[in-house]
Amino acid sequence: MNRMSWMFSWGLGAALGVMGCGGEEAPPQASGTTEPEVPATTDAGPDADAGPGGEEAACAPVSGTIVVSQEDGLTPAILWANGSYLIAWQTRTGGTEEVRVARIGTDGSVSPAHVVATLAGTQALPSLHATSSGPMVTWQDTGLSGLVIQARTLSADGTPTGATIQLGTSDATEARPKAAPLSSGLAVTWMETPGARLGLVSGGGMGSMTSLPGARFPALASRGSELAVAWSTGAELSVARTTGMPGGSIAGAIVRTGAGEARLPSVAIDGSGATLVAWEDTRAAEERIYLSRVNAGGTKEGEVRVEDTDGSANWPVVTVMGERTAVTYYQFQGGPSSIYMAVFGPGLTRDRGILRVSGKNARFPAVAFTGSELGVAWSEKDAGVRMRRVACD
Template identity: 80%
Template structure:
């Protein structure tokens, strides 16, 4: 039996074009900049310190204009994938970043025919894999490419599916039987499983928009939106037939841009943009393994539009990265929550100005946070969290 929740995200085109300010930083060659002091915001009346702190300085992964990075910890190093837009050419690129801040030369995985890629990295039984969307002869095509340890493309691209929507926004999660993939189409979304034989049977998600996936072993969690409703579904193995979910958010405004994860207890965590108060806020909810909503908390603790949550679990703790405009250009922030979604320390400012579209991964001992800086390229930072 599968349980699901509904949710809606603002169009990516609006997000890319309408959020963010012009960069005031000069691009630097790939490598590590001098360490930048962390900036914290008070999480409560006690004025406690942040639970996390940067390890070293900001790593310049690419100095060319890029957007929507994805980050993965695999084979003892980080892989980053992103969409680069340089000289009128759009590409999906992947680079390896060592824990010493070294950056390997970026590999071009795909040259795009369209303008939206939304690359996503996953670790599969066949090795790292990057998926993305592109424009095909009769609509959007969802593609994937297996990578070597340093991000080198291996073999040939794999077509996972097609979509007649204006954007497919593919989401992926590794499963023991292959790779779970979900994407938008008209008028809903679709969920499928890719294995060695190609795409297996798929399941339609009527009316669902902007799906997000997470997995742990053979457990799969799926979040999606429908206007003001945000739903979660949990299953062991791939569903057959229809999907039923638990609505964890409904009411005024919209739920947008979900990000999901499964913690060590088997509970599903979901973070999303929420417009119940008019301006975008970030909320986080916890749903038990039995499908019952347990807790909900607002993530950011300062005023200003907050966007694009990226979620990672650290045991039974959750880390949420997002970008926020606090009276000026946007920066990347990181908040940590313990069991019961109690706030763990103050919020950490991870980046400088003009930073957007964060991605986060947990290595087992530290977090890797990546982001795009408007007109200035792709950056990342290692972050250590107490406990």
């Protein structure tokens, strides 16, 4: 079973058995309630308070675990806007697939969820972004002749405003749309066959388009009018920088090649103009997470493995916090998966220990930085969407 087939068949007992996802689940709670504290640790021992070797983590939770949705929820996205968090996710309730959005206050309050879209298909992969028109959610759905990339603007509390916007179509089995706000609009990318497409949403519709030949798993990050693009072509991982939207194809600098494959990159731009990119790497057969830094001139300045414990590690999220970079991911460490966070300095030196953010059976992290703290959202098997606030000293 491939990763996407398994991901969207999460409730199947056979798939869970293969991935080692057994373990007992706590009963669902009402949205907005707080679950017991999770140890800040990567150790196997459930009562440890530090990372491997007893090293204290650079970050620590500043809230309990907030129950955003007690229903079955998948692949959340999170955005900090207007003094609160917005979280979007895909839910399956009574046989109906929907994209929903809720507002979460810093006091842990959760507003009633708004239905943004009722899906025709089974894959949404929503993302949230701040635009000049307000928050915008993008997702994929099934259309008459393939996948359809769609978007909708939201009010400050997540209420949908206006009609659904169709951004493009894809003939691939999965499009995996990603987006990043620019001063000129919203850049959006998705997979096609055999490459990927990059476009700019402006004035309520899709404007200029650029192709990424052969690209898989494209990812975006932005800073003002600057755009960073990362993508995989099997063994090679490439990163490119552009100002505005180029009219033709984009040529990137190769930051990884060799044995195995690079998958699911996540990219960010730091204050110096450097690009940080993290990805799933199969050079050692089992998935691992690596982080690389490419300076503003396009030169690679190093590479480091993020996690230091055996077990399949997946779904990296890169978040820049001033001069430091947080990488959040989920990992199976001899049992059900949990969400972890590692912090690195400008020279890719890890800042102290690794924080375990969640309990068991947690996957698909999403992260938003407020300027002073991180909001981390994730999905839990058969238990919906959760969130936790984290601060790094």
